[in-house]
């Protein structure tokens with residue numbers, strides 16, 4: 473029996489669903505029941521009737537699944553798969569800022585720990601951040617942790633005073649204007665899609681700015697035959713499957729090492745042992761669920 477057959481066998485035995493983010497290695501994407509962006513993954517985790525959710529992604533994604541489906545067993549195959557941007561804002565750092573600005577709303581990007589979400593008024597993903605901020609009644613907003621996404625949202629809401637937390641995604645922040653200009657020179661007819669975690673200077677060069685799932689819709693609708701993909705390299709695997717016939721050009725070196733921690737072997741072990749399991753204090757789940765659910769009610773914006 474090969475690894476794929478073993479995973480299928482264990483998945484049926486455990487009544488499990490396998491969810492994978494668009495940045496997962498190709499062979500993990502190919503074995504998953506659902507592949508998508510943070511919002512789509514949260515929606516699927518909230519609605520599945522599987523008993524076990526095996527989350528091929530990083531810590532904050534699996535935690536969000538647990539918060540939205542607390543009665544289910546949520547497994548993150550490698551417990552070291554952590555998002556460094558999420559770690560750039562802790563609840564201990566955020567609590568005094570919240571106290572200093574009682575008039576402000578806290579908008580937490582879903583790339584945050586459960587403890588940070590528990591302090592927030594509403595969560596957002598890259599697919600709905602602009603829409604979520606538009607629904608917030610307060611003029612002043614503390615946006616955590618991604619300063620690039622926060623600055624992008626500010627472009628659409630000049631009426632808001634958005635305080636930016638000094639966090640960033642190393643994978644996206646390191647995509648330089650030079651990288652993009654080189655690719656544009658090599659592929660002069662290509663359209664450029666970028667993720668809003670990129671720097672403002674890179675965003676200024678883009679034809680489309682969207683979540684990873686939003687890129688699929690743009691690539692399908694666009695007349696362009698070639699598209700530069702300004703996000704993590706394995707997004708091109710999903711794009712090539714969903715939009716056959718077009719050419720997708722990755723940015724060399726745009727790799728999220730934490731997303732690569734899941735392997736077919738770690739997936740087999742996770743299904744065999746039902747471990748490592750995501751466990752959160754009930755009071756954290758309770759407090760974090762409200763801002764996450766508010767976000768889910770607002771839905772997709774791109």
Ligand code: 13P
Pocket residue numbers: 494508509510511583597598599641667669682683684685
């Ligand atoms: P998406 O929700 O757009 O897939 O982004 C998640 C993420 O971690 C981007 O770095």
Ligand code: SF4
Pocket residue numbers: 530555556557558583641642643644669704728730731
């Ligand atoms: Fe976190 Fe960036 Fe990796 Fe996304 S790509 S999981 S934001 S480190």
